Amino acid sequence: MSRELPLPRLEHAGIDAWLVRLFNEIDEANMPWLTALMRRCETTFGAALVDMVPSYTTLLVHYDPLALSSHEARRYLETALSGLAPDEEGGRAAVKELPVWYDDSVGPELERLERVSGLDRAGVIEAHCAHEYRVFALGFAPGFAFMGSVDERLAVPRLETPRQRVPAGSVAVTGRQTAAYPRLSPGGWNLIGRTSAILFDRQREGFSLLRVGDRVRFVSIDRVEFERLGGDLSPVEERS
Amino acid sequence: MTMSDDAVGVLRVIRAGPLALLQDAGRFGVRRLGVTQGGPADLHAWAWANHLLGNSWGTAALEIALGGLEMVAEDDMVLALCGADLGTTLDEVPVPCWQVVTIAAGQRLCFGSPRDGVRAYLAVAGGFLAEPVLGSVACVSREGLGGHDGQGRALAADDRLRVDRSCQASAREHYKGRQVPVEERIDYRNPARLSLMPGAQIADFSGASLFAAFNRPWHVDARADRMGVRLKGPRLRCRLGTMISEGIPLGAVQVPADGQPIVLLNDRQTIGGYPRLGALTPLACARLAQCQPGQEVRLVAEAPQRAQEDYRRFRRRFGVTPTLGDASPR
Numbered sequence: 001m002s003r004e005l006p007l008p009r010l011e012h013a014g015i016d017a018w019l020v021r022l023f024n025e026i027d028e029a030n031m032p033w034l035t036a037l038m039r040r041c042e043t044t045f046g047a048a049l050v051d052m053v054p055s056y057t058t059l060l061v062h063y064d065p066l067a068l069s070s071h072e073a074r075r076y077l078e079t080a081l082s083g084l085a086p087d088e089e090g091g092r093a094a095v096k097e098l099p100v101w102y103d104d105s106v107g108p109e110l111e112r113l114e115r116v117s118g119l120d121r122a123g124v125i126e127a128h129c130a131h132e133y134r135v136f137a138l139g140f141a142p143g144f145a146f147m148g149s150v151d152e153r154l155a156v157p158r159l160e161t162p163r164q165r166v167p168a169g170s171v172a173v174t175g176r177q178t179a180a181y182p183r184l185s186p187g188g189w190n191l192i193g194r195t196s197a198i199l200f201d202r203q204r205e206g207f208s209l210l211r212v213g214d215r216v217r218f219v220s221i222d223r224v225e226f227e228r229l230g231g232d233l234s235p236v237e238e239r240s
Numbered sequence: 241m242t243m244s245d246d247a248v249g250v251l252r253v254i255r256a257g258p259l260a261l262l263q264d265a266g267r268f269g270v271r272r273l274g275v276t277q278g279g280p281a282d283l284h285a286w287a288w289a290n291h292l293l294g295n296s297w298g299t300a301a302l303e304i305a306l307g308g309l310e311m312v313a314e315d316d317m318v319l320a321l322c323g324a325d326l327g328t329t330l331d332e333v334p335v336p337c338w339q340v341v342t343i344a345a346g347q348r349l350c351f352g353s354p355r356d357g358v359r360a361y362l363a364v365a366g367g368f369l370a371e372p373v374l375g376s377v378a379c380v381s382r383e384g385l386g387g388h389d390g391q392g393r394a395l396a397a398d399d400r401l402r403v404d405r406s407c408q409a410s411a412r413e414h415y416k417g418r419q420v421p422v423e424e425r426i427d428y429r430n431p432a433r434l435s436l437m438p439g440a441q442i443a444d445f446s447g448a449s450l451f452a453a454f455n456r457p458w459h460v461d462a463r464a465d466r467m468g469v470r471l472k473g474p475r476l477r478c479r480l481g482t483m484i485s486e487g488i489p490l491g492a493v494q495v496p497a498d499g500q501p502i503v504l505l506n507d508r509q510t511i512g513g514y515p516r517l518g519a520l521t522p523l524a525c526a527r528l529a530q531c532q533p534g535q536e537v538r539l540v541a542e543a544p545q546r547a548q549e550d551y552r553r554f555r556r557r558f559g560v561t562p563t564l565g566d567a568s569p570r
Contacts, residue, residue, distance in 0.1 A: 011440035014489040014519040015548040019440070026484055038272075051271040053487030055511045060487025062271075065548055066555055137485060138274035139511035142383050146485075183384065200273075202373060202385070208273040 005033065008081055010074060016050065016065040018077055023057040028134040028149065032086035034059055035213035039087075040080035045073075054212040055137035056146075087213070095132060095215045098180060100171050101226035102128075102193035105235040107171070109156075109190035117153040125220050127151040128192065133178060135214040143182035143200030145210040150176045162188030169194045169232060171218065178218075182208075196221075196231035243369065249315030249408060251364070251401040257308025257351060260395040262368055262387050265298040267376035271510050277490060278378030278386060279506050281466055281529035282359050283522055284426070284554070285323030289363035291558050292320040292340050292418045293411055299367035300377045302401070304360045307351040309395065313343045317403055318365040318411040322420060324357025324428065324530060338420040342412055357428035357530040365415065366407030380507055382467075428530040431457075435542035435550075436493060439518035441480060445495075449476040453517060454539055458501075462533040466507040469528055471537065475499030478515045485513040491520035493539075503528055521547040523554060 011019040020037065023030045034054045041049060041061055051062040063073045102125045104110055113124045133147040140146075150173055158174045163186060166172075170181045172189030181187060182199035195218075199209045210216060227233060253260075263286065266279025280286035280303055290299045307326035319341045321328060328335045329350045335341055337360070343349060351360065370377040370388050379387030379394070387393050388401055395401075442450070452474040461470035476499045488494075492504045494514035501517060505525055520528065521542065531537060 012437065012544050013439065013487075014437065014491065015521060015544060015551050017489045019486065021440075050268050053271050053510055055486045056484045058484075058486040060489065062268075062489070065551055070544055070548055137511055138272060139485065139509055140274060142270075142273055142275045142385070144274050207270065207275075207374060212272060 020059045031213040044080040100193040106194040107192040143208040158188040196229035249403045249405040253399040255310040259305040261379040264300040282526040284526045289320045289322040289361040301363035309351040323360045325355045327352025365411030366404040369402040432537040434524040441515040460531045480515040485511040493517040
């Protein structure tokens with residue numbers, strides 16, 4: 001059953017942008033509304049649409065300020081919002097699967113999650129793999145997808161001291177969110193494994209493996225399979 | 241860009257300096273993937289450098305921060321230099337800023353250190369040649385995207401910047417001696433007044449904080465780069481802590497828990513969760529990008545409509561026409 005939209009609120013965000021606030025709380029059910037609004041905006045704004053940034057509860061819409069006044073852009077948004085219905089779910093978009101090798105060498109915080117949750121190793125992996133996650137936002141780095149919501153037993157805070165070098169493919173959790181690092185970067189999330197999937201590829205159509213609104217599942221694989229899929233076996237360097 | 245070798249002229253880097261980056265207007269249409277905007281930190285100086293040579297809006301030019309860059313031309317070429325005064329010389333003869341510079345094969349162009357401003361822009365007739373990545377050559381090192389090599393690398397010694405030779409001869413004829421009108425040149429040493437459009441969380445700041453924000457001087461912190469510029473001054477208090485992350489526009493003035501605002505610029509992260517005073521206009525961002533650490537700036541509230549009109553006026557000067565004729569929703 002589709003909910004009614006409690007908002008939306010249009011907030012002025014600059015000379016060329018409006019922020020559409022659709023919800024007040026993070027919820028996986030928000031995402032079909034945001035993706036539906038994005039497609040509406042593409043049709044309504046046409047060539048005057050410059051960029052869109054969907055994120056959890058909001059959509060930032062950048063338009064060409066030489067083509068539209070801010071007043072006109074607001075009217076476009078009102079048009080796009082009128083009669084908005086969430087995207088249909090019924091298996092239309094396939095669930096994307098990320099193969100993950102869960103191991104201490106590439107996931108040094110697996111132990112921490114065992115400690116916090118009281119689960120054993122298999123239990124932690126099962127809890128992380130059981131849920132079908134939803135991509136709430138992309139940010140921090142190209143192709144970095146914030147996904148939720150993680151089983152509350154696995155909810156742990158960020159590391160007090162972020163790592164300077166988190167290897168590409170690292171699968172991580174913090175709070176009720178999970179993600180995979182597309183490229184070597186600094187990072188403060190708890191590392192629990194590594195995926196062989198290439199998350200961002202400039203040669204690929206659409207560039208990013210994951211998009212806002214996608215449904216994602218992690219699949220546990222062993223070292224042999226990980227290596228066969230081209231995964232990077234090098235352990236996480238500590239104190240780097 | 242595929243072009244036969246004899247059609248390509250080369251500007252060779254001898255010494256790179258701290259940060260020289262190729263920048264076109266920026267990378268657009270992919271921010272939903274977490275890809276930042278990039279583009280020139282000082283839109284005003286970048287636009288004038290291209291405009292002096294008749295280059296169309298969006299042509300790639302070099303952004304040279306803090307000087308230290310030394311290059312030798314392997315071919316005759318026509319350049320334009322705008323923005324910061326970095327004590328630039330051509331074969332040890334000072335080169336004035338805000339004008340076209342013709343350079344002969346074998347001559348050395350050398351950037352010293354900042355005298356006025358932070359970033360100089362060097363354009364070449366026809367633009368620097370580079371393969372666009374995700375639709376743009378804007379160089380963002382953190383993301384490994386764009387630039388002269390496509391990998392987001394800043395200039396380094398022995399890099400060879402490529403230019404279209406066929407553009408140089410006609411440019412010499414048409415654009416030699418051209419200068420930016422005096423009233424358009426900015427003395428970056430003057431205190432900057434930065435136009436800020438108040439945003440949705442403005443009412444969540446205390447009255448005293450709002451008074452201070454718009455009436456007290458701010459000083460540019462040493463922590464300033466292409467991602468953002470921190471301002472030092474009175475501590476601003478907001479009753480919101482962190483918020484759910486949302487898309488961040490250029491110039492957003494976010495206020496973290498320490499109460500010291502950070503103005504987010506071209507290479508900012510695409511989403512963020514701090515309350516914001518609002519957003520600086522694009523031209524205010526450009527002005528801020530030329531402020532040296534310690535320099536005083538003031539924030540001035542501006543209505544969005546007026547800011548948009550100012551921006552349109554700025555863009556019209558560079559010969560840009562709207563992409564859409566009618567303004568009715570489809």
